[in-house]
Amino acid sequence: MMDIRVKICGLKTPQDIVAAADAGAAYIGFNFFAKSPRSVTVEEATALAVEAPVGLCKVALVVNPDDAMLDEITSAVPLDMIQLHGQETPERVAEVKARYGLPVMKVLGVSTAEDIQRIEAYEAVADQILVDAKAPKGAVLPGGNGVTFDWGLLARKKYWRTPWMLAGGLTPENVAEAIRVTGARQVDVASGAESAPGVKDPARIRAFCEAAGAPRR
Numbered sequence: 001m002m003d004i005r006v007k008i009c010g011l012k013t014p015q016d017i018v019a020a021a022d023a024g025a026a027y028i029g030f031n032f033f034a035k036s037p038r039s040v041t042v043e044e045a046t047a048l049a050v051e052a053p054v055g056l057c058k059v060a061l062v063v064n065p066d067d068a069m070l071d072e073i074t075s076a077v078p079l080d081m082i083q084l085h086g087q088e089t090p091e092r093v094a095e096v097k098a099r100y101g102l103p104v105m106k107v108l109g110v111s112t113a114e115d116i117q118r119i120e121a122y123e124a125v126a127d128q129i130l131v132d133a134k135a136p137k138g139a140v141l142p143g144g145n146g147v148t149f150d151w152g153l154l155a156r157k158k159y160w161r162t163p164w165m166l167a168g169g170l171t172p173e174n175v176a177e178a179i180r181v182t183g184a185r186q187v188d189v190a191s192g193a194e195s196a197p198g199v200k201d202p203a204r205i206r207a208f209c210e211a212a213g214a215p216r217r
């Protein structure tokens with residue numbers, strides 16, 4: 001069986017990074033959305049990223065960032081990928097890729113079949129697509145809400161032009177079923193690996209990676 005690549009998102013402490021690396025995660029995410037309980041400052045992310053084990057893909061999660069914000073983050077934090085988690089257009093995705101020379105993962109929220117069609121326009125420009133649940137109406141956060149969507153919608157998308165990752169309410173308890181239904185080879189978790197909002201739980205990180213089928217360390 002092929003290994004699944006896991007992203008643990010919203011890491012805030014050196015212990016979180018050790019737990020993710022030991023559990024076999026392939027990606028770690030630093031969240032720069034200030035309203036999130038998982039957010040870190042540029043200084044905090046820099047300190048975490050410089051100590052992260054070589055080989056872990058370090059991802060900056062940003063929401064509708066302007067160039068000034070991205071300039072500040074990318075000039076300080078050693079990063080491997082930018083995750084655009086807002087309403088960025090395909091043109092903006094291409095612009096960010098060209099300006100910063102980093103792979104870009106564009107997030108698209110899904111709740112209906114039409115949302116799946118919207119993905120196509122981004123496959124031509126993004127290096128990866130992250131498919132997340134749409135945020136509930138009135139939610140403060142555009143992601144990280146712990147809500148799932150109908151995974152059957154994704155099972156019907158047969159052809160992908162670019163690597164993609166599944167997110168949205170994934171937990172150690174449901175991730176194996178989500179992978180089975182969608183055929184995802186990469187999965188992402190934020191709240192499902194926590195004991196309280198913004199507090200990662202090493203046991204849940206380990207359980208998530210094991211249930212997903214991440215390579216054992």
Ligand SMILES: O=C(O)c1ccccc1N[C@@H]1O[C@H](COP(=O)(O)O)[C@@H](O)[C@H]1O
Pocket residue numbers: 009010029031033036037038061063085132141142143144145146147167168169170188189190191192
């Ligand atoms: O995690 C957050 O707080 C967050 C805030 C703003 C945008 C995105 C955010 N998280 C991303 O959303 C997915 C799904 O989260 P969850 O697992 O349902 O809690 C997560 O993997 C992050 O990439």
